[in-house]
Amino acid sequence: MQKLSLRDKIKEARISAADSFRGGKLMSSIFRPGSPFRKGYVDSPRNRSYVVMNNVLYHLHPVKVKRHGVRLSYTLCLGGLSFFLFIVLTITGIWLMFYFRPTELAYVDIQNLQTSIAFGSLVRNMHRWGAHLMVLVVFLHMSRVFYHGAYKAPREFNWVIGVILLLLTLLLSFTGYLLPWDQLAIWAVTVGGNMAGYTPVIGAQAKFGLFAGLEATTATLLRFYVLHVLFLPFIIVIFMAVHFWRVRKDGGISGPL
Amino acid sequence: MVDIPEHLLLRSAEARAKALGISVEQALAEMKGETEPTVVAKDPEIKVIDETPAPAAETPEAETPEAETPAPAAEKPAPAAETPAAETPAAETPAPEAEKPAPEAEKPAPAAEKTAPAASKTDTPEEVDFAPEVKVTQRLLTVVKAKPIQKPVAEPVDKVNTWPHLMLPEFVSLMAMTAFLILLSAILQAPLLEEANPNVTPNPAKAPWYFLGLQELLSYWDPQIAGVMIPLVLGVVLWMAFPYIDRNPETHPSKRKFAIMFYTFFLAGAGVLTIIGVLFRGPGWNWTYPWIDGIWFDDLLDWIHFE
Numbered sequence: 001m002q003k004l005s006l007r008d009k010i011k012e013a014r015i016s017a018a019d020s021f022r023g024g025k026l027m028s029s030i031f032r033p034g035s036p037f038r039k040g041y042v043d044s045p046r047n048r049s050y051v052v053m054n055n056v057l058y059h060l061h062p063v064k065v066k067r068h069g070v071r072l073s074y075t076l077c078l079g080g081l082s083f084f085l086f087i088v089l090t091i092t093g094i095w096l097m098f099y100f101r102p103t104e105l106a107y108v109d110i111q112n113l114q115t116s117i118a119f120g121s122l123v124r125n126m127h128r129w130g131a132h133l134m135v136l137v138v139f140l141h142m143s144r145v146f147y148h149g150a151y152k153a154p155r156e157f158n159w160v161i162g163v164i165l166l167l168l169t170l171l172l173s174f175t176g177y178l179l180p181w182d183q184l185a186i187w188a189v190t191v192g193g194n195m196a197g198y199t200p201v202i203g204a205q206a207k208f209g210l211f212a213g214l215e216a217t218t219a220t221l222l223r224f225y226v227l228h229v230l231f232l233p234f235i236i237v238i239f240m241a242v243h244f245w246r247v248r249k250d251g252g253i254s255g256p257l
Numbered sequence: 258m259v260d261i262p263e264h265l266l267l268r269s270a271e272a273r274a275k276a277l278g279i280s281v282e283q284a285l286a287e288m289k290g291e292t293e294p295t296v297v298a299k300d301p302e303i304k305v306i307d308e309t310p311a312p313a314a315e316t317p318e319a320e321t322p323e324a325e326t327p328a329p330a331a332e333k334p335a336p337a338a339e340t341p342a343a344e345t346p347a348a349e350t351p352a353p354e355a356e357k358p359a360p361e362a363e364k365p366a367p368a369a370e371k372t373a374p375a376a377s378k379t380d381t382p383e384e385v386d387f388a389p390e391v392k393v394t395q396r397l398l399t400v401v402k403a404k405p406i407q408k409p410v411a412e413p414v415d416k417v418n419t420w421p422h423l424m425l426p427e428f429v430s431l432m433a434m435t436a437f438l439i440l441l442s443a444i445l446q447a448p449l450l451e452e453a454n455p456n457v458t459p460n461p462a463k464a465p466w467y468f469l470g471l472q473e474l475l476s477y478w479d480p481q482i483a484g485v486m487i488p489l490v491l492g493v494v495l496w497m498a499f500p501y502i503d504r505n506p507e508t509h510p511s512k513r514k515f516a517i518m519f520y521t522f523f524l525a526g527a528g529v530l531t532i533i534g535v536l537f538r539g540p541g542w543n544w545t546y547p548w549i550d551g552i553w554f555d556d557l558l559d560w561i562h563f564e
Binding site for chain 1 (some may be wrong): 497506
């Protein structure tokens with residue numbers, strides 16, 4: 001028998017160590033049966049079902065979906081991308097919160113973020129363009145659903161939730177618009193707030209409530225900040241949960257046409 | 258023999274007992290083949306169906322012709338059944354049975370007596386004519402298996418496994434979106450103007466782009482209508498109630514032309530208004546051309562440059 005070189009012996013030991021680690025108690029306690037990360041995963045119909053059933057994240061999906069629904073041209077993945085953009089915005093947003101104070105110092109903080117902090121400019125850009133993209137993608141998702149007639153029975157109520165999600169997305173984007181505290185931000189929000197002031201009967205109160213005063217000040221900044229980072233995400237997550245749940249309860253993807 | 262459920266057998270026996278005027282136990286015993294059928298013994302003339310002299314079978318003499326020629330009977334059992342002797346109940350048995358009496362033909366009398374009960378026991382009860390004189394009576398014809406009365410409505414749907422057929426394209430589009438977003442963020446700088454100053458109003462002051470269609474509408478009509486009624490009534494209430502207004506169950510575009518037209522009309526309207534608001538409005542909300550007067554929308558400052 002050929003004598004193994006030291007290099008081969010090390011390689012063999014490494015492979016067997018990796019194998020026993022993957023098949024060990026720790027890994028099998030983390031990954032449930034059917035996980036591709038478990039030792040001995042084979043591509044079988046049973047394991048394909050387990051991948052979805054035994055994973056909390058994949059559990060958004062059913063084990064099986066209608067064949068036409070997996071075609072990229074049917075949904076363009078718009079709903080999934082809306083959700084993904086929300087996650088990206090949450091992650092970048094939390095990162096930005098470390099460097100931002102919703103006070104008179106807000107503008108300085110943004111300047112410092114762009115000039116003095118590693119990746120600060122990139123993450124801020126991602127958050128801003130991602131927000132614009134999310135508004136666009138949510139809107140396109142709604143249009144896709146409309147053109148497929150996917151709002152029809154039994155999915156009527158999920159359409160209503162979807163419209164609420166669109167409005168919440170707009171509100172999130174709008175409240176975030178003020179936070180850089182520059183001329184663009186304050187005057188865009190002033191224009192928007194003045195529109196709310198035209199509401200019949202409660203116009204003045206709506207405007208006062210939005211601005212926390214008669215015009216956009218640092219009090220408005222704090223108000224928008226709390227709405228933007230806490231209140232609206234909280235609400236939108238609840239509605240998203242119902243939205244995703246209803247997608248499955250109403251029979252999964254609509255169609256085929 | 259098929260196992261007939263006890264309660265069905267009992268019901269059949271009751272009907273038979275009623276028809277023949279015998280006790281249920283007796284009928285039941287007859288049906289199970291434990292005792293000889295009542296009518297066959299009682300009324301031989303009517304029993305004869307194939308019009309052969311039945312009484313001859315019961316006399317020992319009748320066996321003699323066959324007994325005299327034992328060899329042919331043994332060799333050809335089937336033709337033997339055609340002789341009068343074979344008209345005993347034994348004749349109803351299949352051909353192999355007929356071979357049995359043949360060797361015993363030397364002792365004709367006991368043989369004939371033996372065959373009759375032997376036949377009724379080996380025969381299946383279905384072949385025994387229980388009540389030939391009562392032609393209309395209750396009989397167990399068949400046991401019907403339990404089946405659903407209603408047809409299942411659900412059609413089989415062509416489905417594929419989510420993993421990997423759905424999650425792979427999802428993952429790819431997610432990666433593509435991430436790449437696009439990072440690339441966009443690396444190339445385009447988000448705008449940051451000078452610090453907010455409530456005393457200096459920019460001209461024009463524009464809302465975020467998704468509200469610019471509304472701001473454009475505001476320049477045409479009274480703010481109560483353009484700023485509130487249209488977005489609130491049209492944008493929210495009508496939009497949410499749409500599935501409840503559109504009751505047409507069809508989903509194919511060719512069968513819902515009005516709905517498609519309606520949506521496309523508002524989509525185009527909102528799009529045109531937004532584009533006008535973003536690109537074609539300058540100081541004092543006057544009409545400007547972006548290629549002549551430049552862009553008056555700060556979010557786009559870094560995007561497009563016109564010389």
